[in-house]
Amino acid sequence: MHHDVDVAIVGGGLGGLTLAISLLRRSVPVAVFEQTTELREIGAGVAIAANGARLLRDLGVELEHAGNIPPRLEFRRWHDGALIRSHEIGSWYRDRMGAPYVTMHRGTLQRMLADEVPKEHLHLGHQVTGLVEEPDGVRLRFADRPDVVARVVVGVDGVHSVVRRHVAGDVSPVCSGEIGFRGVIPVDASPELPNPTSLHVWCGPRTHTVYYGVDDGQLINLLAVFVPETLPAWTRSTNRVPATSAEALAIFSAAGWADSVLELIRNIEGDMRFWALQELPRLRRWSSDRVALAGDAAHAPLPHQGQGAGQAIEDAYTLGHLLAEAGPGGHRHAFETYERSRRHRTRRVQHYSRMAGKLMKLTGEAVPRRDEDLANVPHRIRWIHEYRADAPPSSGAVWH
Template sequence: MRAIVVGAGIGGLAATLSLRRAGHEVTLVEQTPRFTELGAGIQLAPNATRVLRRLDRLDAVDAQAARPADLSFRTWSDGAEICSYALGREVEDEFGAPYLQVHRADLQQALAAAVPPESVRLNTVVVGMDQDDKAAYVTTASGERLAADLVVAADGIRSAARQRLFGADEAVFSKTAAYRALLPAEEVADLDLPDTGIWMGPGRHFVHYWVRRRQLLNVVAVFGTETAQESWTEQAEPGEQLRAFEGWDPRVLSVLERTGQVFRWGIYTRTPLDRWNLGRVTLLGDSAHAMVPFQAQGAAQAILDAAVLGDCLADATPADVPDALDRYVSRRLSAATGMQARSSQAGEEFHLPDGPEARARNARMAAHAAENRFLPVAAAWAVDALDDLR
């Protein structure tokens, strides 16, 4: 069978590899002229790294990643530890795959390296999409009309394909934004930082973890706001991040003070859909279920989409495509939508004001950690492990 995948982000690349693994011919269409080093850190839980192993990409990703030992939740004002969870060997032993922290560009490069160059169409803008009973079609800005048995729209949070399939539907601002930065390890070596940390405070939280073989510290400082651009490249004003986190633990402020280039990223989501597919065309990844990143599952859910899509289309014929896409959506929609909701709820809990609610949250978290080695979201790592994949 022939497939066209629109969008060469993490989801589109994983979908391309999964469909090729299922024996199909795939053309990957990407509007940018080259793969660029955009973004910063991504966390990959075992539900994602198990799929990477299945695609023969885990070793390549692992070689550029960091393997965290644990995750520490802390209070905003003095950095007192509320609780901690294992992320290292215990996670791998329990779930059958490691927890990795990786630069987005390294993950993208590892996936792209497995796609034959002749299967990739860079600098190709899609301006139209249609279908009939026998094929689906993509029209490019140059006037080409590409035909395939199915089209996978992995064109991101601002998905044009989503609007073509289901009508006008804009991305939704979460009323949160983040300052994002990467710091060389030697610049924070003198600070007493946990291996991976989440510091929670009124209307804000601060996250840090290692990427690129622990050579870089990835920093994400999230804050509530009424407006922000959804952009990977918008730079913050000098000192803006320090003013936003004034009064926080000195270690947090030291990290923010030492950041060089700081990006200001508005966090947007998509409203859950009742379905992602129509005929021979389906959405995948952020185009279907963009979520706030507060459970570190956005990339993982796109990778899981790709795995299930390939599984549902294994041994399929062109006539089978609509039914196969129905199966794909029925297996993934509920899990991804549930993760959207859990991520949003986590953000609300992280940002509770000082007082009884925050104290109760801290007590709940400490009690859970005392009884459990793994994060509450680890239940999804097990459910999404997808042992039934062929």
């Protein structure tokens, strides 16, 4: 059977591009199909911890000087910014974890990854509408484009994955009860803000915010989260709606937030939306015969450990190695080994992300105990950051 491509990657986000690099470095022919007409990451900032930065460095993408390296992790109180706990990051973290903790604009990272994938491997404006597994390949159907036949397909197409429907049936993401909004703000828009290049978590009753500097530290990335008494009606039909900074400001102002954070909210730039935070329930399986899932398409977590991108990078690195090792006929074994090696870790990251979101927004008598426990955060989440998905060199299975 004639195959148009060997490995088709659906999705040109951070995970899909990392998988393409991982395979191309091992001489496996790939094609990335992205539905947008230009590579443009939605959202603002992204945190890449050592578990992701180490793997990108191994693939030739060095983040050390491309973003902001937060000197500290600081937990603060919502109403006055008083410091609850502070932990070193910076060089202390890099020395112990073997790679830096970097915060950067998502678009910056996407451009760095896209630069490593030759243009002939990137196919923009390709929206997948369905997949058909044939005896020797997978037929990808696109809106307004000719079909493409691939030996194998990997869906790295996000929490609302089209490929997932083919692999795992109709599994919908579940709302956590939280509503979030985010944006980037010039650092001088809130001169009272403490240590803007650090990684900050401000804890409030039923509300929390996370902010950090991105790229050269001239911009602040803000994620603000609140828990309404009841989820708005729009969450039943979509996960995001247009919003204004005035609407967001009213919510955090009513909750008694400090002026320095309210100033950030007031000055949010660009595309302002409320979105219902979602995670993916456990899938029965991550692959069918010739189609596999990776990243958020397989195991989207809530954002509260900052590990969505990191887990996608780990998936991509691992799966790239296993597919290259397996060669054209060994994809089934590669998919099974990949799922076996990744399922427990990604589930545990999902659990810790869920718990972190709850802890940040505690009220009443639980707060003093939580504040005391924040002293142990580096120890408690160390397993996330020091994890090594590094694989041995490929034996050079030939895909041609």
